[in-house]
Amino acid sequence: MTGETDLQKLIAHMRPMLDPEPYVFCTFASKSMMDLAEYEPIGVFCETEGVTAILPVERARELGLAEAEWFRRITLTVHSSLEAVGLTAAIARALADRGISANVVAAYYHDHVFVPEEKAELALETLRNLSRNSPEQG
Numbered sequence: 001m002t003g004e005t006d007l008q009k010l011i012a013h014m015r016p017m018l019d020p021e022p023y024v025f026c027t028f029a030s031k032s033m034m035d036l037a038e039y040e041p042i043g044v045f046c047e048t049e050g051v052t053a054i055l056p057v058e059r060a061r062e063l064g065l066a067e068a069e070w071f072r073r074i075t076l077t078v079h080s081s082l083e084a085v086g087l088t089a090a091i092a093r094a095l096a097d098r099g100i101s102a103n104v105v106a107a108y109y110h111d112h113v114f115v116p117e118e119k120a121e122l123a124l125e126t127l128r129n130l131s132r133n134s135p136e137q138g
Helices: 006-013 034-041 057-062 087-096 117-132
Strands: 016-028 043-045 050-056 070-075 102-106 111-116
Touching: 006 087, 006 117, 016 111, 016 117, 034 043, 034 050, 034 057, 050 057, 050 117, 070 087, 070 117, 087 102, 087 117, 111 117
Parallel strands: none
Antiparallel strands: 016 050, 016 070, 043 050, 070 111, 102 111
């Protein structure tokens, strides 16, 4: 399965779902991905400055990092292709118009949008409205 590439279809069928779990973005200059595995990250990325991990708040708390800003994950449940053009831009624009920051992680099947916890419900509503108002829906 290669996923959808048509932007209008992606937006119309993205069916955003809000994860109830809050997450924290953490960075570690001296920990490896193996060291972090026990903390059950839902995302890990190696950067020059260190390893970034997206951890559930409870696991971040074990490392003394739960006081960082909390984010909620909105999963776009449409199977988007990694070669799709414009979905991230459309999502980011819709959220930016409402003053909501968006940290998008594209995985193989779905895109995941991390938004500040206090704006999660507004972000979910915004993305649902974007989908409902898509020309593909009409």
